Amino acid sequence: MKLSPSAKVGGVMLGVFILAGLLGPLIAPYDMSVVHDVTKERFQGASWHHWFGTDSNGRDTLSQLLWGARKALVLSVIVVAISSTIGLTIGTIAGWYRGWVDELLMRFVDILMSFPGILLNIAIVAVVAKPGIGVVILALCANGWVGYARVARGQVLALRERDYVTAAVALGASNRRVMWRHLIPNLMGPAIVQMTFGFGGVILVEAALAFLGLGPQLDYTWGAMLDQSRQLIFLSPWVVGYTLVPGIAIMWVVLGANLLGDGLRDRLDPRQRGRG
16 A cells, blocks of 8 residues: 555654554653652753753653653553444444434434533543543543544445445345445445544543643653643743653654544545545
């Protein structure tokens, strides 16, 4: 499959993030569990010992960034996997059965899409006194599946008219067999594109929740790093640089996901083939 240069750049950017997430805790210069001498090590500037300086607790910023990449990678993979499974299943059912089933499911999708997603995420996380990673996953999946459902339904409405689907029904194939053997495999192209875009979206929403202090109480998530720098930005000039590090990391992942998603859409979405 030939991809555009921008899509290859996006793939490389995401590859760097994935490697950082997988190997981050192993290659991080410092252990996050070590207690530092705050009076001596806090707010240090860039040096050979601390490439991106230290935070208010004397912890190495680069180490926090790498540990945060692991958290972001695990969260993104889990949320995208759960959301895509739910959304593709519901969208396939709605597009295949149509009628009142389609109306009921898709009107529910419309209601969720009309409600500001970040507010729903905040409402779910805020009701828990000490939200853990499970609560954040639940909050992100609560409305994260709706985009996949709409993509799946649109593809199924087109696929159900294909000759091989008509032939399968004529030969007595059950609805379950038609959906799992003929519909879902053939809608995976657009679904993969949606997953790629969703990967970057999860990073943004998780960072926003952590920035607001609503995520897991871990100092080395990217959103928590941004929150700390916001609180301390007027106390030390080095905090400005500390703010840029997680911000650039988030931008790197989201930009990479968008570039790769655009390239995959051009290659995998049948509606895009032959254009441009």
